[in-house]
Amino acid sequence: MTTKQDRAEQARIQFNAFLAVCPSRQLLDRISNKWVVLILCALAGDGDAEPSEDDAPTAMRYSELSRLLAGVSQKMLTQTLRSLERDGMVTRTVTPTVPVTVTYELTDLGESLHHVTRGLRSWAQAHMAEVLDNRGSYDARDE
Template identity: 45%
Template structure:
C-alpha cells in the first residue's frame, strides 16, 4: 500500500533564520566588495602604509581606500597602528581574522585570474545574442 502524502511541508524561515541571513549578508557585503578584496590581497604578506596600499591598487581613490580600510578595521579584519613619529606613521595589517579570510580571497582572485578569458568570451557571446535579438 502506498502512503497518500509523503511530501514534507516546507515551512517559512523563522525570524531567527532571517536575522542570521541578514548578518551573513552584511559580512559578505564587506568582504565581497572589490576594494576590500584588493586591500586584503595587498596586506596578505604583511603590514603596509596607506600610500603603499594606494600605489598597489590601481584605480582606488584616497577617499575609497580610507572608507575601505575603516570598514575592514570596524569588522575586525584590519588593525591600524599609529607610530609616534614626525610625521606620524600609520601601518595597516591583517588581524588573525583577516588572515583567515585572506586564503579564500586569494583563492577567489586566483580563480578569477585563471578564468578571465573564458568569462570575457562568455560575456561577448551573451552580448552578441542580446544585440541580435534587439
C-alpha cells in the same frame, strides 16, 4: 552559562545569509567588495602577480596601499580600512615619525578571510579569457 562552543554552535544554526534580516547578510555584503578583496590580498603579501604559496603577511603603509590598489580613491581606501579595522580584520598602527607613519596589518581573522578572498582574485584572473569569450558569444547572438 554560555561557552565558546555553545556560541559557535548557536551561530551555525542562527546565521543564514539567505535571510534578509540576518546580520551575516550584511557581513557578506561587506566582504563581497572589490576593495576588501584587494586590500586583503595586498596585506597578505600576494603582491602583484599570481598569488603564490609563499605569501607572507606584510604590514603596509597607507600610501603603499594607495599606490598598489591603482584607482582606489582616498575616501574609499580610508573607509574600507576603517570598517576592516572595526570588524577586527586589520590592525592600525600609528608611528609618530615625521611625517606620521600609519601601517595596517592583517589579524588572524583577516588572514582567515584572506584564504577565501584570494580565491576570488585568482579565479577572476584565471578565468578572465573564458568570460571574455562568453561575453563575445552572448553579444553576438542577439546583436
